[in-house]
Amino acid sequence: MNFLAKTLGTLTGISIPYTFGSVIQPSHIDSASSSSLWTIHHGTSDKDSRPVTIFEFDVKHPANSRYFSLVQNAIKKHRALALLPGVLSIVEVIETDKTIYLITEHAIPLSQLLSNYPKRMKLLGIYQLSVALKYINIEGSCIHGNPRLENIYVTDSYEWKLSGFEFTINYKDNSSDYLSLYSFYTSLTSARGMIVPPEFENSGSEIFQGVGKGVKGIKFDSYIYGLTLYQILTGKAASVSADVSRAVNLEGLPISKLAAPSIGLRVTSEQFLNNGDISYFANDEINAYAQFGKISLLNSTQKLEVYKALITGNVPSGFLEVKVLPDIMNTFNTIKSNDNNIQTTLIYLLFLAYSNLAEDSKAFDQFFKPVYFSSFTIADRAVRTIILKILPKVIDKISKYEVQDKIYPNLVTGFADIDITVRTETLLSISYIMDKITDRQLNNDLLRYLAKLQADSNPQLRANTVICLTHISSKMQSSTRTGVLITAFGKALRDPDHVTRLCAVKGFEISIDFFPPEICCSKVLSALSPALLDDSSIIRQHAENAFELYMKKIRDAASKLQKTEDDDHILVDVDNLNNLMNNLSLENLGQGLISSISDLDTSSQSQSNINNSLNLQNGLTSKDNLVDDSFDLDDNEDGWGFDDEDTNSDFVSKSNNFGSVGKPKETFKSFSASKSKTSFTTTSKSIEANKNLVLGKKKTVTKLNLTVEPTADDNDDGWGGGW
Structure with missing residues (x-):
């Protein structure tokens, strides 16, 4: 409990379990423009940190002493009517001899938010107010007495609700409490420039014993409610009754019938609501909102229709976040099959609702993630397809741990699915999660899946596999990347599908920075070269461009190499080798033999040399002497x-x-x-x-x-x- 709460507890003589925040609306004591008897605060419960709204009435202030009975009546009637639709919920009431605290659900006066509402969305709020006033008048048997803009509040679920029951009376009660209550009515309304019903202006509170006796008294509310709707729709309060009377059909609403000067011609809140059900309130989001109030009684198909209308209609995002999304999550968790694609539709509706919420909304973590992660465990192709299509839109809000632990292990099972759509969507999703999976998941598991996909029967999938491999290549381990890319792209160049081959050529071109010049010479060019003679001229052209890029890289690397000491020996060796080969030519060999024979000595002692020479000549013609016994001419092993x-x-x-x-x-x-x-x-x-x-x-x-x-x-x- 903060210092302010402790201070208030000391001053009032009681310690209340709430932390006070800023003032939402001052009381009439603190502001001359305010007609409220309460000072209204933002607050927080110290028990569960739940946000609340605190209405504070200073009993001991002299300006409030005359209104004490009104505050007591407000608390009494509010407690009695709090369970009706459209009535601001009470959390707790704390009364002391100095202060009265009315703690309600957290809400903000509509007057502070009205300018932010589009006209289409205002209609749903007006419907909510009409339902609330009808229940107060008919089911509650009460006349609210002051259903003005100052007493309308917007909750965290963006529902419009009524409060301010200071002048509320039960028209079935024969007591004369209304006489004392309405004796202060003028000082808090017409004295502050507010229009009051003509009959009250003429007869005062006596009308509740005359023309407004019994159920007819609810037309007192109708008139004031008509003034309120005029202010909501136009953004300005009516200055005279004639302003409202001329509003015959403002935004499709018969406001003039609500605020008719004659009580006999005036419609009740119930009539206004019933007429609207077949005309001005007859739209999808209002019908869905009405059905949502009894959602627990509907079957799965009916619930689905309600969710669709609310999420795609003109419904405040706060209502979707606080009311609709939790209900969709509960419905999803209770459904065990995807009959009629209900699970698929619920997932998509959750995504649509999340897309319409503010960036700082907690609904994504609270409602969307649990459903989304569990969807990866569902063995249904329609479910798998929709969650994979949604993945690119939500991946930025999912942590690395969640991807590695809750998405990837189940996602890769789609590679083995017999349906081509699932395999394709699974492959396409890799580009979005590759930055968030572990090195082992990418370099071990994923590459094995992609290697199998390259042999898939579907040519489009094979082409996408090459594209995917190109995308993730920057994340691969350098120790395996070279071998994987060259092998995969080389295999793709032998694919019968021309798109796959073109993707392989582009893959080589994009991946050039991953290959050092030595690898470009020894492996890449040999793997890429078949594309130079591809049947497709387009592939040949791209292959030539890629080949030229690699050659440029090789030339640049070669230009940086230094001259070695062996270079001079190589030039000399080449010359000597050429001379030797010339001397070993058949022409020189033949000339040498002839010259040698012509110079033979014919003496008897030389005869032996001649015989030896002849034996050598014979040896030159012998295959056994020229070729080793183990030499096989047909052996082409090496x-x-x-x-x-x-x-x-x-x-x-x-x-x-x-x-x-x-x-x-x-x-x-x-x-x-x-x-x-x-x-x-x-x-x-x-x-x-x-x-x-x-x-x-x-x-x-x-x-x-x-x-x-x-x-x-x-x-x-x-x-x-x-x-």
Whole structure:
């Protein structure tokens, strides 16, 4: 309890369990323009923090002493009528010898809010007041006596309700209380510029024993109520009775019949209400509001119609938040099936109602979220479709924890649904939740689902899968992103659907920043290149653009590389290799043999050399001497025809002196070991000059394995790294 509440308790001699807030409306003591006997405060209950309105009457103030009986009558009659529709609810009454406190539900005078109401919405409020006055007059058997704008209040549910029962009398009561009560009527009404009924102006309170005796007295309320409606609809109080009399059909309401000068021609509140049910009050939101009062008696289908009319009609958002949304949530929780799409409709109506509420409204957390989260557990395709369509509109107000724990685990089950609509909506929703799910959910679970969707039978879904993968690529782990994207986009380029292939090309183009230049060379270009010869000219054009982007990235990276010390050796090696290949040509080889034979010595001692030479010539024509026994010409295992297994043998063939052509970095042997052992010479440029030629620096020879064995993890349909 704050300091003000304690101070009031000390001054009044009683401690009340309410915290006083600001003054809503001063009393006639504090403001000359006020006709209220009460000082009205905003308040809060100390028991449950519920907001209330506190009416305070200072008993001891000299200006109030004459009105004490009016306050006592107001409390008495208010208590008796509080349960009627349209009457401001009482929370508690606290009376002391110094102060009287009337605690009601929280409400604000309509006069302070009226300018904010659109005309269409005012009609619902007028209907609510008409119902209240009718119940007071007929069911309550009372004449309110002062149903003016000052005594109309707007609750937190934006319902218009009546209070101010200071002059209320029971027309069935034979007591003469009205004589003392209405003796103050003029000082609080006409003396302050308010118009009173003509009969009272002529006869005073005696009318309740004359023309207004019994039930006829309720026409006293009709006249004042007509003046009030005129003020509500025009925004200004009537200055003379003629103003109201000329208001024959103001906004469709027969106000002139309510405020007719003749009591005989004047309609009652009941007649006004009944006539309105078939004319000026006959619209969807008013009919729904009337039905809402007995909502518990309606079946599910009837309730649905009431909810629809209220949410789509001209109903204040406060009424939807305080009254309608809680009832929709309760109805949803009691329904076990989606017969006639009732669950689907309730979810959508909750969303519509939330959309019309203020930004600071708590209704989203209190009513919408519980229903929305539980809807993901419902095995109904219509329900799943509607909540996924709503997701983009509400995701900003849902926390990461709620997405990870209450939405994602149930949402991904839609990927396995046999209905294409559910699978598609599930896939489209990923773009909205990807920022709020965990790394594990995205990089493990979600990618596996997308990998399966890429093999879906529906081409549109396959294309959307590529688009989705492109969208979430920035959130993927860098360690797996490269392999997943290249594999997925590469597979999509082989898709028979041209839209999917185009999406893959665009995916490569958008994802270029994720691939380092080395990967662009070794993997991306080879994966993208088939699109350059695609059947579609559009895809080819996009592929060329993407290819050029990657080539530019590669050229930019290459331009930044420094010159190495091996570059000079490479140029020399290329020249030497060209010379060697020229010397090994068939023409030079043939000329060398002829020249060698022509210089043979024919002496007997040279005959042995001739025979050896002939044997060598024969060896040159022998396949057994040129090719190793293990060399198979038909063996194309490594793609080049080389025996990769003979890497540990001597680089000189066992059956001849030729160097192995498969080992280009080893010394190329000359055709003649030395002049003393052979008779071969070269004609123009000796092969001997090329002896011990090495390409580049002399390095250790390593085995070059040209055969690529498939690994256990190589899966063409996966997305790399086991995806």
